[in-house]
Amino acid sequence: MAGAGKFLQHALDRHWQLYRKRLQTCRQRADEDNIHKLRTGIRRLVSVIDLIRALAPCPALRKARKVLKAQLDRFDDLRDTQVMLLTIDAAIVELPELRDFHEHLRRRENRLLGRLEPEIAAFRTGNLRRKLKKSGRRANRRAADIDLAQAIPAVVDRVYADALERHAAIDDSHPATIHQLRIALKKLRYMLEAAPDQIPGLKPDLLERLQRYLTAMGDIQNAEVLASALAEFYRGAPPAPVADYFQRQHRQLMAEFIADRYEIFRFWRAAPYQAQPWQPDLAV
Numbered sequence: 001m002a003g004a005g006k007f008l009q010h011a012l013d014r015h016w017q018l019y020r021k022r023l024q025t026c027r028q029r030a031d032e033d034n035i036h037k038l039r040t041g042i043r044r045l046v047s048v049i050d051l052i053r054a055l056a057p058c059p060a061l062r063k064a065r066k067v068l069k070a071q072l073d074r075f076d077d078l079r080d081t082q083v084m085l086l087t088i089d090a091a092i093v094e095l096p097e098l099r100d101f102h103e104h105l106r107r108r109e110n111r112l113l114g115r116l117e118p119e120i121a122a123f124r125t126g127n128l129r130r131k132l133k134k135s136g137r138r139a140n141r142r143a144a145d146i147d148l149a150q151a152i153p154a155v156v157d158r159v160y161a162d163a164l165e166r167h168a169a170i171d172d173s174h175p176a177t178i179h180q181l182r183i184a185l186k187k188l189r190y191m192l193e194a195a196p197d198q199i200p201g202l203k204p205d206l207l208e209r210l211q212r213y214l215t216a217m218g219d220i221q222n223a224e225v226l227a228s229a230l231a232e233f234y235r236g237a238p239p240a241p242v243a244d245y246f247q248r249q250h251r252q253l254m255a256e257f258i259a260d261r262y263e264i265f266r267f268w269r270a271a272p273y274q275a276q277p278w279q280p281d282l283a284v
Helices: 004-028 032-055 057-072 076-091 098-120 126-142 147-167 176-194 203-233 240-259 261-266
Strands: none
Touching: 004 032, 004 098, 004 126, 004 147, 004 240, 032 076, 032 126, 032 147, 032 176, 057 126, 076 098, 076 203, 098 203, 098 240, 147 176, 147 261, 176 203, 203 240, 203 261, 240 261
């Protein structure tokens, strides 16, 4: 496919420009929405980098990916705090015992935002830009004759195979195993989003179903983080109504996910020689 190299170079440049735009916006105003958009922009740029690394390896891409992942990690504590605040906001009328914890989270959010603003301003992009431009040109040359309609599904096959291994290892008594599956499926989702036109028959509703599955797992992870934060704040003994409320919520989230866990088999083919689940002869 003569245009494969140009496609990859263009995809890398497009996601780089989106990342730069969102970083600039975040530097002007580091609020919850702008930080969320920047995190998403970083993840999508990393997914394109992973795709190119699989098709046209380049050492500079590994270094660029490491820089971006380090940036992404800087937002973890703030993201967790803001998600907990949303949960507590929804429960505080029923559970006034949470008011002190709510205030604690507000102070923590403000402290983290204050710390992140100068860190975001200090993100250096010049060297990153040079690495990505060099890698884009190299991908253009090395991938010029690749048939993307075959090569990209083959890359997705490997990502999905990893997800299936993690799915088989799920133990509902160890929610960390669900989190590991979520990490693998996030990679699948962003990779599908990076090149949807190169996957024959891919329907938008697949990405929507995949996102719902990811959200269900994310809700469980959020509940785990909240339980840990509550235990720390209340020194291992949250008020009984608070503990009961969130334990019930956690059990419900787990039950709902376990009931739908096999939805994963409708996202992609189980082996390269098989048809895709959305093709007519295998449609569910």
